[in-house]
Amino acid sequence: MAYLEWQEKLNTGIDVIDGQHQRIVSYINQLHKVCHTQGDNTSKVTNTIIELVDYTISHFAFEEALLQEAGYSKMKEHSKNHIEFSNKIFDYKDRSAKGEDVAQSLLDLLHDWLFGHILNEDALYVPTVSRYFVRNHKN
Numbered sequence: 001m002a003y004l005e006w007q008e009k010l011n012t013g014i015d016v017i018d019g020q021h022q023r024i025v026s027y028i029n030q031l032h033k034v035c036h037t038q039g040d041n042t043s044k045v046t047n048t049i050i051e052l053v054d055y056t057i058s059h060f061a062f063e064e065a066l067l068q069e070a071g072y073s074k075m076k077e078h079s080k081n082h083i084e085f086s087n088k089i090f091d092y093k094d095r096s097a098k099g100e101d102v103a104q105s106l107l108d109l110l111h112d113w114l115f116g117h118i119l120n121e122d123a124l125y126v127p128t129v130s131r132y133f134v135r136n137h138k139n
Ligand SMILES: [Fe+2]
Pocket: 063, 078, 082, 117, 121, 122
């Protein structure tokens, strides 16, 4: 069984966003897997952390650009949330690059944060973005 299982309730109905969220989950599962692989896995763990953190941060940038375009009214709060979380995971990436063993603690953080963010914060922009897509014949 995967470390984090995707659940139906996590789908926002916005395909491009759901695809990116699922990819983050698969990076998290990949990190969990390499952490529990026997032998010297240090460089694999570091590389997976780099990919996971970079992808998550680029997803935030994509999401914010979309929210801006769609005219989402709580844009500032949402982006503040992303910035705070980006700073945290960027710090993990830094520490990992310096040789610190941060993988489990990063997994715990992502495990606790991601689904909550999707279900509580992301869910709030769904009506605005869905209306924007209908208006512009996207999705
Ligand atoms: Fe978000």
